[in-house]
Amino acid sequence: MQEFLLNIPSIKNFFQDDKLIIKEIGDGNLNYVFLATSSKDSSKSLIIKQAVPYLRCAGEEFALSRKRMTYEIRALKSYKSHVPKIYYSDEEMSIVIMQYLKDHIILRQGLIQRVYYPKFSEHISTFLANTLFYSSSLYLDSTNKRKLMDRFNSNTQLCKLTEDFVFTFAFMPHKTNHVEDNLKDEANKLFNDIEFKTNVLKLKYIFMTQADALLHGDLHTGSIMINEKETYIIDPEFAFIGPFGFDIGALVANLLSSYISHIFVTQDKKYQEWILQTIKEIYQRFEEKFLTLWNNTDESALINPNFSYNQKFKQEFMKQIFQQSIGFAGCKMTRRVFGIAGVEEIRGIKDPTIRKSASVLVLKIGTSLVNNYHNLHDIDDLISFIKANS
Amino acid sequence: MQEFLLNIPSIKNFFQDDKLIIKEIGDGNLNYVFLATSSKDSSKSLIIKQAVPYLRCAGEEFALSRKRMTYEIRALKSYKSHVPKIYYSDEEMSIVIMQYLKDHIILRQGLIQRVYYPKFSEHISTFLANTLFYSSSLYLDSTNKRKLMDRFNSNTQLCKLTEDFVFTFAFMPHKTNHVEDNLKDEANKLFNDIEFKTNVLKLKYIFMTQADALLHGDLHTGSIMINEKETYIIDPEFAFIGPFGFDIGALVANLLSSYISHIFVTQDKKYQEWILQTIKEIYQRFEEKFLTLWNNTDESALINPNFSYNQKFKQEFMKQIFQQSIGFAGCKMTRRVFGIAGVEEIRGIKDPTIRKSASVLVLKIGTSLVNNYHNLHDIDDLISFIKANS
CATH class of the missing domain: 3.90.1200.10 (Aminoglycoside phosphotransferase (APH), C-terminal lobe)
Incomplete structure (x- = not known):
């Protein structure tokens, strides 16, 4: 995943040349949520959220289109304030990378x-x-x-x-x-x-x-x-x-x-x-x-x-x-x-x-x-x- | 236009091998409307309606997307009764061919x-x-x-x-x-x-x-x-x-x-x-x-x-x-x-x-x-x- 992340210019720009420590932190209900942190500066982190085509907590047989991430991305981008900063999003891949709210x-x-x-x-x-x-x-x-x-x-x-x-x-x-x-x-x-x-x-x-x-x-x-x-x-x-x-x-x-x-x-x-x-x-x-x-x-x-x-x-x-x-x-x-x-x-x-x-x-x-x-x-x-x- | 019409199987089936007499009969406000009649049997007629990308009566500078025909076609096809029979339609070409209501x-x-x-x-x-x-x-x-x-x-x-x-x-x-x-x-x-x-x-x-x-x-x-x-x-x-x-x-x-x-x-x-x-x-x-x-x-x-x-x-x-x-x-x-x-x-x-x-x-x-x-x-x-x- 590190390679994928650092190939995205806005993410590369955020982390510069730091190596990343990546761990999964999702509560596991619906989506995969990862935290990517700079190995040099632990205050530098981003959240990676990816939807899978089923309700994760209920298993693969409970289909729920990952298309839902499309609407999440579109809504996040529509909001004028009080929303985490979006660094990257891809509707096709059902992925969004955003500000880590570590003090909240x-x-x-x-x-x-x-x-x-x-x-x-x-x-x-x-x-x-x-x-x-x-x-x-x-x-x-x-x-x-x-x-x-x-x-x-x-x-x-x-x-x-x-x-x-x-x-x-x-x-x-x-x-x-x-x-x-x-x-x-x-x-x-x-x-x-x-x-x-x-x-x-x-x-x-x-x-x-x-x-x-x-x-x-x-x-x-x-x-x-x-x-x-x-x-x-x-x-x-x-x-x-x-x-x-x-x-x-x-x-x-x-x-x-x-x-x-x-x-x-x-x-x-x-x-x-x-x-x-x-x-x-x-x-x-x-x-x-x-x-x-x-x-x-x-x-x-x-x-x-x-x-x-x-x-x-x-x-x-x-x-x-x-x-x-x-x-x-x-x-x-x-x-x-x-x-x-x-x-x-x-x-x-x-x-x-x-x-x-x-x-x-x-x-x-x-x-x-x-x-x-x-x-x-x-x-x-x-x-x-x-x-x-x- | 005769060639175009008779290349459509449902239209060919309607008119068989008859030649067609085609005349424009639209009131000219919005669309072109043609009447196609069999030269052998004047009781056999169909209406051809085509939208152009402007309000026809106001001239080409009054743009009105011909996309409107798409919705007309979709609506006509949605109705269960009391609608002219549709013989052919093409959303891309903004054209619909339908029953001629000659006694109405x-x-x-x-x-x-x-x-x-x-x-x-x-x-x-x-x-x-x-x-x-x-x-x-x-x-x-x-x-x-x-x-x-x-x-x-x-x-x-x-x-x-x-x-x-x-x-x-x-x-x-x-x-x-x-x-x-x-x-x-x-x-x-x-x-x-x-x-x-x-x-x-x-x-x-x-x-x-x-x-x-x-x-x-x-x-x-x-x-x-x-x-x-x-x-x-x-x-x-x-x-x-x-x-x-x-x-x-x-x-x-x-x-x-x-x-x-x-x-x-x-x-x-x-x-x-x-x-x-x-x-x-x-x-x-x-x-x-x-x-x-x-x-x-x-x-x-x-x-x-x-x-x-x-x-x-x-x-x-x-x-x-x-x-x-x-x-x-x-x-x-x-x-x-x-x-x-x-x-x-x-x-x-x-x-x-x-x-x-x-x-x-x-x-x-x-x-x-x-x-x-x-x-x-x-x-x-x-x-x-x-x-x-x-």
Whole structure:
């Protein structure tokens, strides 16, 4: 591999004439991940990520096209900030070589360890506002919007994974689910909750057909690398053109899971309060930044500079993004209780009784959000709703 | 051209060893259209349609990619019924050879001539229900829906024509508009009607981003060939994956224009009543057929056979299609008053005073539909609304 790497000019330029120490460091779920480090200067490292044509953790018989890396590369290159620096990528070879984030940890772990991240809401709100606005018909012209859709439309397999695992299987009896004995009653209740499932279908339909903007597609707290100063978004292999609220919803869902976990595990009220405050700040700043970008745009696929309209249009538009985000958040929270790939801060709770209590509260809040998002009008409403129900 | 035609096996098979008489019969707006007839048997004819890389009526400097024929061919081949038989097509050559509809006229002309078409509502409702349902995520699986999107996503130029001419330029001062002197006050009023224009923007956003189903994209009464027994849909070069309600809206808009024309021109109350009855029947039958197809589908991108949901979901879904259709209908009616390419039954009225009265009523009803479609609950509501306002 050393020869391959040093034949790439940008990589050669990075390492100069140093020999490389290469080791595999992937968690082994989906891809191969290697760390290449200079043998002379251990602070000089790059990450090499390569997709193989199957779900690595499940074996070669579980086919998953390595084409997914194509969409990851395209998304990484679309982002304007808060993304690892890309040194090299090759869609044909399903390979990307990028900055090594050695001083950062996965946000999910940081939240479990009760680390405060004072800049996180500022960073992630910038990422969300930029990514969603600049890839939408509010900014792009008609031609460039369709070109962008073309570049992501065929990420079919990963879109289908979301359709199946986020919107379907986790809410019905299915072999991929994980239902603990002491939660069987709750699972039965959920699987027979027709009102909830009907509301899920509405959100699933929006997910499948609403082509607002470029999504990360899997923006949970495991897709964010962080420290007190910096925030990086990683792993956008689920990227596609979908509804504005889906990434925001994923993020809110995972922050709420962490909040609920701390109610039962650490009982740290200050940290719980910080998480809620962070959700509020993320949303407020996202909305503010998104609107600023929009107000500075005179012409786009949607807007013509000589076509006057009522500014209330933008308020209603933003309210719809908010409500949709909360609906998706509820869906994402609920699906993690019985569905494949539960979140560590809940499913990893050692004590079964505490684990059950936390799961029950996730279910209660998640299903309430799916059933009531149309009744929440702004982020303050959401925070009050969470406090009143937890 | 004879040699080219007879070298195609399906065409050779149609004409056998007959010599051909070929003449150009196109109206010359967009494409070349030729009629090839057997010199032995004048009842044996085919239509040859070829796109050139510009808007033919405007000259070579008005570029319009002949790629549009690709989408026309793809759409014609997607339709299950009520479409001319295709004998040959070549996307690269932008050519399609199809059944000659010698016993049919353009529906717009038939309506001007007050012909009754007793089977039209049955035929067109079948076409709409089949086309919209079978190309949607209610029927297709996730993979095939994305493949279908891929086949139409790049019809960018013609989508942009609609965005510009249906949703934008016709509602603001623009050089392509046609504002008669005795309608200047009405034009000014419309161009400054912020509430109406804001509601248009909402519909435009839906048009640009809602990927429900395969649309014809320009389903006015000039895109339908008809006689008392048969109905054929032609010219789907604007085809793309868009919102369910857009084609229905286009059709309703053009039928309402004809209705309004007859109020002033022929004053034929019986024919006016027939048009309204036809609109009602089209919608009722479309809804019934669409729901029957849906009720017979157990599995699709949206639905899993083991995922139960409330049947009220379908009612709400259908209501949304209805309201959206009416919104689009209002938009389409209004844009024909001052925008490019007015409809013959209104703009072609000889007497300027009568033409003005008809235009004013189109404006009144069109803008009302755009502003009030959320308050109309079913097709009976629409018919009552039209009768009360005309």
